[in-house]
Amino acid sequence: MKSNFDILYEKYRKMTEEIISGLYPKDYLPTGLPPVLDESMAYSLFSGGKRLRPILVLSTYYSLGGDGKEIEYLACAAEMIHTYSLIHDDLPCMDDDELRRGKPTNHIVFGYPMAVLAGDGLLNLAYETMLEGMFVAKDKDKYLSAAYTLAKAAGMRGMVGGQAADISWEGSEPDKEKLSIIHRNKTGALIRASILAGCLCICDDKETVDSLFRYGEYIGEMFQITDDILDVTSDAETLGKNVMKDAEMNKMTYPYVYGLENSKKRVEELAKSAEEAVCGIKNNEFFISLIEYLKNRTK
Amino acid sequence: MKSNFDILYEKYRKMTEEIISGLYPKDYLPTGLPPVLDESMAYSLFSGGKRLRPILVLSTYYSLGGDGKEIEYLACAAEMIHTYSLIHDDLPCMDDDELRRGKPTNHIVFGYPMAVLAGDGLLNLAYETMLEGMFVAKDKDKYLSAAYTLAKAAGMRGMVGGQAADISWEGSEPDKEKLSIIHRNKTGALIRASILAGCLCICDDKETVDSLFRYGEYIGEMFQITDDILDVTSDAETLGKNVMKDAEMNKMTYPYVYGLENSKKRVEELAKSAEEAVCGIKNNEFFISLIEYLKNRTK
Numbered sequence: 001m002k003s004n005f006d007i008l009y010e011k012y013r014k015m016t017e018e019i020i021s022g023l024y025p026k027d028y029l030p031t032g033l034p035p036v037l038d039e040s041m042a043y044s045l046f047s048g049g050k051r052l053r054p055i056l057v058l059s060t061y062y063s064l065g066g067d068g069k070e071i072e073y074l075a076c077a078a079e080m081i082h083t084y085s086l087i088h089d090d091l092p093c094m095d096d097d098e099l100r101r102g103k104p105t106n107h108i109v110f111g112y113p114m115a116v117l118a119g120d121g122l123l124n125l126a127y128e129t130m131l132e133g134m135f136v137a138k139d140k141d142k143y144l145s146a147a148y149t150l151a152k153a154a155g156m157r158g159m160v161g162g163q164a165a166d167i168s169w170e171g172s173e174p175d176k177e178k179l180s181i182i183h184r185n186k187t188g189a190l191i192r193a194s195i196l197a198g199c200l201c202i203c204d205d206k207e208t209v210d211s212l213f214r215y216g217e218y219i220g221e222m223f224q225i226t227d228d229i230l231d232v233t234s235d236a237e238t239l240g241k242n243v244m245k246d247a248e249m250n251k252m253t254y255p256y257v258y259g260l261e262n263s264k265k266r267v268e269e270l271a272k273s274a275e276e277a278v279c280g281i282k283n284n285e286f287f288i289s290l291i292e293y294l295k296n297r298t299k
Numbered sequence: 300m301k302s303n304f305d306i307l308y309e310k311y312r313k314m315t316e317e318i319i320s321g322l323y324p325k326d327y328l329p330t331g332l333p334p335v336l337d338e339s340m341a342y343s344l345f346s347g348g349k350r351l352r353p354i355l356v357l358s359t360y361y362s363l364g365g366d367g368k369e370i371e372y373l374a375c376a377a378e379m380i381h382t383y384s385l386i387h388d389d390l391p392c393m394d395d396d397e398l399r400r401g402k403p404t405n406h407i408v409f410g411y412p413m414a415v416l417a418g419d420g421l422l423n424l425a426y427e428t429m430l431e432g433m434f435v436a437k438d439k440d441k442y443l444s445a446a447y448t449l450a451k452a453a454g455m456r457g458m459v460g461g462q463a464a465d466i467s468w469e470g471s472e473p474d475k476e477k478l479s480i481i482h483r484n485k486t487g488a489l490i491r492a493s494i495l496a497g498c499l500c501i502c503d504d505k506e507t508v509d510s511l512f513r514y515g516e517y518i519g520e521m522f523q524i525t526d527d528i529l530d531v532t533s534d535a536e537t538l539g540k541n542v543m544k545d546a547e548m549n550k551m552t553y554p555y556v557y558g559l560e561n562s563k564k565r566v567e568e569l570a571k572s573a574e575e576a577v578c579g580i581k582n583n584e585f586f587i588s589l590i591e592y593l594k595n596r597t598k
Binding site for chain 2: 025027028031032033034036037038041084085088091093094112113114116117119120121123124125127128130131132134135140144147148151152154155156157160161162163164165167168169177181185
């Protein structure tokens, strides 16, 4: 049986696919520039991602009563930022991954230099798209706050910083502080910012913003911890090895630093805090269903 | 004796250095993220570049009577975009350059992965800075047009596209069309957009915008052709080789495709057209002096 989350998620996901296809530029080829750049950007952008970040932008905005067109540009930008970061993370000089979502990574298909440019192109396109949204935004001040929140979360004081931390601290003995800094920035920042951007674009009521800021913090951490647990347990299942021994393969994980049981306990605690954060919000169906989904992810 | 251009250029250059230093974030280290990202970004941003693009933004804006603070954010963003593109262009998988402005390139000093991230960080920071300028902009609509012009020129339908063309067409027999597409996009787009952004931020009078659009076209081409000529002639001087033989080392140049004399003639023609384009603008001292400078660059 489909859960409440599945139903809502499917609805938003379909919407997101249409938005991204609709906003992706159609005027590239007439420029005479080589098709390969367009192909490599589109290859990664339309490769069956979960679309979590744009769905968070949209669901938050619509839950709070928003009905403007501008939110589509912000949602699309969030996904383009996420996609560029995956392309660059997969590069030979970074994680050197050959597969992503079961398909060859961008540099395997299009070559190393074109993958760098596809990433650059998508990051830039995220901001072109974001600025296009400003032209149609009804409340330009609110839209600007939302856009700036996403931009800051993507940059040196957010995702890029988190990735730099991950690389810099590779091989060093993990500790709670380092783990927290990497998690909060590398993946947490953009997840939090997607929720907050969806909110700020329609609502600047301090109490709601604060609630959704906290909710975003908790959800971001839940997402990361459950990802870490899944990595460890699925590896253990696949390889038939001792779970914690396997976790040592990537030490900068929650289960390694805190232990598997403590990690699961932490997910439960975060779920409670997240529920409390959004209990005062009227139309909180999606927010609650996302908590349930993340809680059940590792069960 | 200092030329008129030198005096004006020095004035704007000093201004630009102060603007970039002032707007570069100071709140990175307190985040606990590793200092190395900040160091690698700052290394390239403060490495003695010509600052041509921000100077074009500022000089155009001030020449047209602008006096707002917001232009500083746009000028700074233009330089950050230019700097990120140099870092990524120099990467081993791209041009594999070890020296830039007489100093080791970013990846030589900070390593390959950090150089990718320094580029990503600076591109993102360009847009964070651009959005910050929107908060203080007096006329948000004008600022938005200017910002969008820069963004589009930096992306797939501009600089990134031009770089993709350069890579894709490497080794193929150069022709006039390919050369023009690479030039117009790889370097021309951001130079044109810097002039246009400076204009749009203060003035949307159709005649002025059109004049400066054309001026930007001519200046961009003059810049590129004189760069190509300097490459060829300085190589020839240094190496004591035949000029045109040496030009074959990089075939996608103006002197190779059109011949050296025709290239010089083209610079003269462009200079005339550029002068005509801005002759109707009241305060055109900087515009005219830039034409003189470019004309004399290869003499």
